[in-house]
Amino acid sequence: MSGSAAIATTVFGLAMIATIAIGVLSARGRDKGLAEWSVSSRGLGVLFIWLLMAGETYTSFSFLGTAGWSYSFGVPILYLVAYLTVGFAVGYVVGPAIWTYASRHGLISIADLAEHRFRSRPVGILVAVIATVFLVPYIQVQIQGMGVVVNAMTYGSVDLKVAAVVSFVVAEVFILVSGLRGSAWVSALKDVLVIFAVVFLAVYVPMHYLDGLGDFMHRMVAEKPEWLTFPGHESGGKGGMWFVSTTLLNAVTITIFPTTVAGYLSAKSPNALRRNAVLLPWYQLLLFVPMMIGATAPFVLPALGNPDLALFSLVTDSLPAPLVALIGVAGALSAIVPMSVFMLAIGTLWGRTLLGGGNGADPRSRRTGRTPADDVRTKRLSQLVCLIAGLIALGGALFYPNTLVQLSVLSYEGLAQLVPVVLLALFWRRMTKAGALAGLFTGLAVVVALWATGNDPLYGVNGGIVGLVANLVVAAAVTFARPAGQEPAPRPLGRTPTTGTDQAPATPVAPKEAP
Numbered sequence: 001m002s003g004s005a006a007i008a009t010t011v012f013g014l015a016m017i018a019t020i021a022i023g024v025l026s027a028r029g030r031d032k033g034l035a036e037w038s039v040s041s042r043g044l045g046v047l048f049i050w051l052l053m054a055g056e057t058y059t060s061f062s063f064l065g066t067a068g069w070s071y072s073f074g075v076p077i078l079y080l081v082a083y084l085t086v087g088f089a090v091g092y093v094v095g096p097a098i099w100t101y102a103s104r105h106g107l108i109s110i111a112d113l114a115e116h117r118f119r120s121r122p123v124g125i126l127v128a129v130i131a132t133v134f135l136v137p138y139i140q141v142q143i144q145g146m147g148v149v150v151n152a153m154t155y156g157s158v159d160l161k162v163a164a165v166v167s168f169v170v171a172e173v174f175i176l177v178s179g180l181r182g183s184a185w186v187s188a189l190k191d192v193l194v195i196f197a198v199v200f201l202a203v204y205v206p207m208h209y210l211d212g213l214g215d216f217m218h219r220m221v222a223e224k225p226e227w228l229t230f231p232g233h234e235s236g237g238k239g240g241m242w243f244v245s246t247t248l249l250n251a252v253t254i255t256i257f258p259t260t261v262a263g264y265l266s267a268k269s270p271n272a273l274r275r276n277a278v279l280l281p282w283y284q285l286l287l288f289v290p291m292m293i294g295a296t297a298p299f300v301l302p303a304l305g306n307p308d309l310a311l312f313s314l315v316t317d318s319l320p321a322p323l324v325a326l327i328g329v330a331g332a333l334s335a336i337v338p339m340s341v342f343m344l345a346i347g348t349l350w351g352r353t354l355l356g357g358g359n360g361a362d363p364r365s366r367r368t369g370r371t372p373a374d375d376v377r378t379k380r381l382s383q384l385v386c387l388i389a390g391l392i393a394l395g396g397a398l399f400y401p402n403t404l405v406q407l408s409v410l411s412y413e414g415l416a417q418l419v420p421v422v423l424l425a426l427f428w429r430r431m432t433k434a435g436a437l438a439g440l441f442t443g444l445a446v447v448v449a450l451w452a453t454g455n456d457p458l459y460g461v462n463g464g465i466v467g468l469v470a471n472l473v474v475a476a477a478v479t480f481a482r483p484a485g486q487e488p489a490p491r492p493l494g495r496t497p498t499t500g501t502d503q504a505p506a507t508p509v510a511p512k513e514a515p
Helices: 003-025 034-042 046-057 065-072 075-105 110-118 121-153 160-178 180-209 213-223 240-253 258-265 270-300 307-318 321-353 372-399 403-408 411-416 419-427 433-452 463-481
Strands: none
Touching: 003 121, 003 160, 003 180, 003 321, 034 372, 046 180, 046 258, 046 270, 046 321, 065 075, 065 270, 065 307, 075 110, 075 240, 075 258, 075 270, 075 419, 110 121, 110 258, 110 321, 110 419, 121 160, 121 307, 121 321, 121 372, 121 411, 121 419, 121 433, 160 180, 160 321, 160 372, 180 213, 180 270, 180 307, 180 321, 213 270, 240 411, 240 463, 258 321, 270 307, 307 321, 321 372, 411 433, 411 463, 419 433, 419 463, 433 463
C-alpha cells in the first residue's frame, strides 16, 4: 500500500468510527419506543429536519451519477435540481397536511396513512409491500456507490466488496440503536464535509485544469454546444418533454416517498416543515458543483471508461491524499445517511402494518388498543425487518450487482403510482378503496409494460407520468361508477391529541365516521 493510500484508508477508518459513535450516542436518554425509533417522537426542530431531509437528497449519486450524467449527456442532468426544488414547493403544502393527519391519528408511515384512510389493513399491507419492492434497489445503489467512492478515495487499496460490507455495518449499527435521530445527527457531520468539499472543488477544479469558470464556460459553448441544449449529447431522447414530465412526476412522488414522510412526521410542528421547505431548495445549489466538474472532465479525460468516476478521477489526479480522503468521506457519508433512512423506512412500514397488528383502522381487526409491550414487540420486529432489508441489498451488491440496480430505474415511476392511494385519497373524500386499488394496479401495469417493451420514455414523455395518468383515470372511473354508500361505513376511531400547537391549513380528512 502506498503512502497516499495508507493516509486515505486511515482517515476513512477513523471517520467510520466517528460516524458510529455519533449515531449511537444520539440515542442516549431517549425513549426506547417505536415512535422515537421511527419518527424521533415527532420532536425534531427546523435544523435537524433540514439536515435529515437534505441528507436524503445529497446521496452517493450526487458525487457519482450527477458528475457522470453531466460528463456523458450534459444538460439533462438539470432535472435533478428542478424536481427537488419543485418537490419542496409542493411539500410546503403537502408536508404540514400529512403531519397533521398522521399526528392526530398516531400514524408513522405511508402504509399507516393508507390503512387508516380506507379502514383496511390489506390496503396498508399492499402499500408496504410495493414501497419495499421499490426501496430495496435504492439501498443497493447506495451500498454499491459507497464501494465505488471508497475504492477511488483509497487509490484502489480498499476493495469494492469490502467497502460495501463496511457501509452496511456502519449504517445498521447506528440505525438499529438510534433510529431516525441517529441519521439526523450523522447528517450533521456529513453536511459539514459535503459543503466543505463542494465549495472547495467549485473553486479548485476550474482553476487547476482550465483558466477559471469563465474559460470553462467559453470552451463549453465553443467546443461542446450539444452538452448545453436538449436532448443533450447522446442522451437517448431525454429532451424537453422528458425533462418537464420527469420533473413533474418526481416532484409529486418525492412528497410521499417513505423517507420523505419519515422526515415530515419527525417534525415538532407543521411550521417547522414550512420553514424547512423554504430552506431546502438552497441546499440544491450544491448539486451544480458535481455537474460542473463532470462537464470539465471531458476536456481533461476525454476517454474516461466509467463516467461515474469523473469527479473522483479529477480529485485523485490533482489533490494530496488528506484532501482526497476528506472528499471521499463526504461521498461515503452521502451513501450511508440515505441508506440508513431507506432501511429505517422499510422497517417502519413492515413492523406495524404487516407484523404489528396494524394501526387498528380495519373494522375486522380485533385489536382495540396498543400496550407498551405491543410497542416494544413491534419495534423489535421493525428493527429485524430493517436488518433483513439491508442484508438483501448487501447480497445483491456483492453477488448480483446488476439485478436490483436495473429495478432502480423503475423505482420513482413505481412509487409514483402510490400517490393517489396515499396522498390524493386524503383530500378526496369520495375516493373508494376499489377505485384506489384499481388505479394502483393499472398504473403499475402500464409502467412495467412500457419499461419491459423499451417504450419508456413514450414519445418523449416519462413512462411514470403515463402510468400515473392511467392510474388517476381508472381510480376516478371506478369511484364514480360505484354509488356513494355501497362501501361499508368505517368503524368509529378514537383520536389521539394533536402534537404541537399549529394546524395545517389544508388538513386532509378521513371518510365520515359512522355514528
